[in-house]
Amino acid sequence: MHLNGSSALVTGGASGLGFATASRLAERGAKVVITDLESSRGADAATRIGAEFVSADVTDSAQLEAAVARAVELAPLRIAVCCAGIATPGKLLGRDGPLPLEQFERVVAVNLTGTFNTVRLAANAMVSSHAVDGDRGVIVMTASAAAFEGQIGQPAYSASKGGVASMTLPLARELSRFGIRVVSIAPGIMATPLTMGLPQSVRDSLGHQVPHPSRLGRPEEFASLVEHVVTNGYLNGEVVRLDGAIRMAPR
Secondary structure, eight states, rough: OOTTTTEEEEEETSSHHHHHHHHHHTTTOEEEEEEOTTTHHHHHHHHHHHOOEOOOOOOTTHHHHHHHHHHHHSSOOOEEEOOEEEEEEESSSSTTEOOOHHHHHHHHIIIIIHHHHHHHHHHHHHHTTBTTTBBBBHHEEEEEEGGGGOOOTHHHHHHHHHHHHHHHHHHHHGGGGGGGGEEEEEEEEEEOOHHSSSOHHHHHHHHHTTSOSSSSSSHHHHHHHHHHHHOOTTTOOEEEEESSSSSOOOO
């Protein structure tokens, strides 16, 4: 799949993994549309890399449809990367009683349902594109190491990311007849705005848990893997761990 001459939609593209990915795809010649919440710095982020910003909540179909439509206007939509997500922690049984059901539902709604919403709308647009090197499109979803080794306090997050990992293969199988590939990346502990806001001692401790290299993952490493997924036409239906061989401890 060639990036030049294609449009790419990146959800959660205002910061972190999403921004690094949007930046990489724009550098390689794709017409990039960043989506993020209206309250984000998405417009500034898009300006910095020569992309466009369309504010959208991934759980809102109408807003997301507008973002997809804008991407299609720029060039054939052949790339969609789902980076929008939240990581609200919460134990099943906390100091104030059981985890509020709404909190669990919100995490699943954004991370899992929002990803599915993006995939269904992007795939529908990709179907009308002509094939390039056998591909009509590539969809990259973001799972997490927590999908496999969720920690205490992560039941909602792990469930949502486990859902993303689990739907990778059935989506790839279904969309194969259209020439659309689906791959998920499961990052470990990454240097995102969330983790970089932690004290240095905490960041160092997290990094030391990684076998090699013993540090936090870099957003540009995630972006590099996205680029490889897009350009490697034989990579499909897989969940690729990007975690320095970490296996998360219970805490």
